[in-house]
Amino acid sequence: MVIFYGYGMEKIAVKNLYKIFGPDPEIALKLLEKGESKETIYEKNGLTVGVQNANFTVNRGEIFVVMGLSGSGKSTLVRLINRLIEPTSGEVLVDGEDVIKMNRAELVNFRRKKTGMVFQSFALMPHLSVLDNTCFGLELDGIAKGQRVERAMDALKQVGLDGWEKAYPEELSGGMQQRVGLARGLAVDPDIMLMDEAFSALDPLIRTEMQDELLKLQDRHERTIVFISHDLDEALRIGDKIAIMEGGRIVQVGTPEDILQNPADNYVRAFFRGVDPTGVISAGDIVRDNQPTVIWHTPEGSTRATLEMLNNLDREFAYVLDSEHRFFGIVSTDSLLDLLEREPGKTRIEAAFIQQGKPVQESECLQDILPLVASHSWPIPVVTEGNVYRGVVSKNRFLRTLYRAENDRQKI
Amino acid sequence: MLSFEEQVIPLDGWITQFIDWLVDGYRWFFQIIKWPVELTLSSLDNGLLAIPPLLIILAFCLIAWRVSGLRLTIFSFAALTFIGLLGLWEDTMITLAMVFCSVIFCTIVGVPLGICAGRSDRFDALLRPCLDAMQTTPAFVYLVPIVMLFSVGNVAGVLATIVFALPPIIRLTSLGLRQVHPELVEAALAFGATNWQVLRKVQVPLALPTIMAGLNQTIMMALSMVVIAALIGAGGLGAPVVLGLNSLDIGLATIGGLAIVLMAIVLDRITQSMGTQKKN
Incomplete structure (x- = not known):
């Protein structure tokens, strides 16, 4: 794993971030500190707590x-990161630099170089062609025409829209428009992509397709993505980590499995009602390395030895690996x-x-993996992407996992 | 007791005094304002009169052809030829010069003001009553001070026209900017647009059809001022109308009016087509 100097793996760190809408936000900040609820503050002072x-x-x-x-408050939260909405207090550190302390020019530069954004309503410029829309961020940054066309064409190719560059947004379907939105974000080659309900306006089939597309893009070039969604399946499908927000507060942050297995409160639980745990828990989550293994090193001679070992251990199956622990086969x-x-x-x-x-x-x-587990008598081996045996x-x-998950669901 | 016969605010007297004071002390200032208008008007005037009528008709037809189609081209040709045959060609060119001149200055002043009003609610609130006043005050009210400050003639006519024709382009520019979807502005900002870039690359291009509608309205209002401007000695198509009115020459007044209407239709159709032109 590559460790980046200075701030390790952390790309974005949000600390004590507040956004209060209204003319005199300081009052609300003080009241929140005193433990007043968002609702009473709204009733008494007419101030809306967006993010708390x-x-x-x-x-x-x-x-x-x-x-x-x-x-x-999730859409507000994502806009606080690039300061489309001015935070009331707190810190947003990107690569260790506080976005909130940036002056106008620094902020413009930060937005141009480090972030791309994709919007729920696509927000494409109706007066510009697909190509010009894709070029938009590059043009703002003053990139020379030849270079920006080249980069935009590359971005369009990445989202599978090559050949459409002369079309206008109104001529495209919703899914294709959002591909343009995605290409516009990719063209500036940002470290961070902010995606505000990017796929919510698309119909379910196209939405899944776009999620896969995003994961595929992520495979090729890892970006840090902050993805806003109200769709649980989407969150579980694409999220490495999920933060759950309620009434401007983040109530839980964790991996999909964490949240599913230990929901922080009823609000979180309510979200997961009706979710099938077998679609979320992966083989890697429940793998156990408790079976005898045999390292295959010479072409000959290990058959009898293996049989002897299994008899001694009173086990039925052995897993054969190569010297680098890559899975090779099962013997009984x-x-x-x-x-x-x-x-x-x-x-x-x-x-x-x-x-x-x-x-x-x-x-x-x-x-x-259910069909495999059910139809074979031996425990099913689990490997990493590089075919390394994990158990x-x-x-x-x-x-037992199914039983536990089912019990958890019934408790909800 | 309040008696309206005895207790009267002498506002009329104050205003007279104020204008007199302005004329005495600051006429030089108004002469400076007048100078660019005068220069523009006389070059337009001389230019249009120097070009052979046929060339101008052809130019109109070409523009009509480019922005609209065959029908408007034929109509423009017929209308302008007919005006020429009425013996009003020279007056028409003077009117055209005055209309163009006022529209140029209305655009120079109006579009930036409209942009400011579109981007700032406070400025808009400030500007709105001024625009209302400009549009509702009968032109005759400000004709006298204009004559006092700028003397009679074509330039004074153009200045009165500017006052009258300015509001629509300001209002529609502001409206056009406000109609731009906030999400598009947000998207531009998210990709690192400066305020100026938001204006130039998003707001103005998207507001352009509305701004063009404002320009069209401004042209129409400028044309409708032609007769009133003639009252303070401006030439052009208003002159035969005023002359006809004064001498009860119905025929003269009517052909003047007819030429104004034809001119108005030609200009209106051309500018309207410009505003709704397709991007392809």
Whole structure:
């Protein structure tokens, strides 16, 4: 893992951030300190508390989803990060620099170089072509024409819109318009993408498609993304971390599994009602490394030794790995005995591999691995992206996880 | 007791005194204001009169062809030729010069004021009553001070026209800017636009059709001032109307009026098509 000097993995750190709408926000700040509620402040002083004491950090390359119902302050929060809305107090540190202390010119420069934004309503310029819309940020920054066209075309290609550059936004469908919105954000090549309900206006099928598109883009080039959403499935699908907002406060921050397994309060629980835990918990979350493993190092000689080991341990299956712990295959006492009986001379262990003994990826969710777990007698091996063996998911473990999740849901 | 027969505020007297004081002490200042208008007007005037009528008709037809189509082209050709055949060509060119001149100054003054009003609620609130006053005060009321300050003639006519025709372009520029969707402004800001860039790259281009509608209104109002301007010695198509009125020459007044109407239709259609032109 690459460690960045100075501020480690932290890209954005928000500290004690407040936004109060109204003519005299200081009063509300003092009342909030005294513990007055948002509602009483609104009734007594007519001031609206938009965001109240927000604290969180977003790591480099992370998709940070801020979730909440409408009016929970999530759209305000994202605008406080690039100061489209002026915060009342607090700090927004990006790469260790406080955005709130920046002067006008520094802020303009920060917005041009470091951030891109995608809006729920697309906010494309109707008088500009797709290409000119994509160029927009670059043009503001005074990039020379040739270069900005090149970068914009590249961004359009990334979102699959090459060939549409001469069209006007009104001629495109909603999904395509938002691709232009995305391309406009990508063209400036920002470290941070702020996405305000970027896919909420799209119909469900297109929305899923766009989420996949975003994850694919993220694979190619890791950006720090702050994604505002009111859609739980979306949050769980794309979020590395999720913050849940209610009434201007952040009530919980955590990974999707954290939040699902230990909801902070009833508000959070209410969000997850009706969510199928098998779609959220992944194989990597419940993997156990408790099975015998065999390191395959020479082409010959390990068959008998493995059988001996299994008999000694009184186990049925062994997992064969190479010297770098990459998964190779599964053998059982039966398959080993079978091999020795059939061809006593041949001792290559590969010949004893169980035919269907395939591993699953650690990122695959329980839903995806259920058929495998159910249909095979051996615990299913789990590997990382690089095929490195991490352990297994047994039937027993799988069922216990389901049982616990089901119990949690019933408690809600 | 309040008796309106004895207790009267002598506002009329004060105003007379004020104008007299202005004329005595500050006439030089108004002469300076007059200078650029005079220069613009005389160059437009001389220019239009120097160009052969056929060329001007062709130029109009070309513009009509570019912004609209065949129908407007034919209509412009017919209308202008007809005006020429009425023997009013020279008067028409003087009127055209006066209208153009007032519209130029209305645009120079009006668009920036409209932009300010569109971007600042306070400025808008301040400007609004002034615009209301400019539009509702009968022109005859300010004709006298204008004559006193700027003397009679075409330039005074243009200045009176500017006062009358300025409000629509200010109002519609302001309206156009306010109609730009706030999310587009927000998007521009999010990508690091300065205030000036927001104005130049988002607000003005998107407000342009509305600003053009304002320009169209300003041209129409400038044309409608032609007759009134003739009362203070301005030439052009208003002159035959006023002359006809004074000498009860119905025929003369009517052909003057007819030429004004034809001119108005041609200018209106052309500027309207400019405002609604497609981007492709």
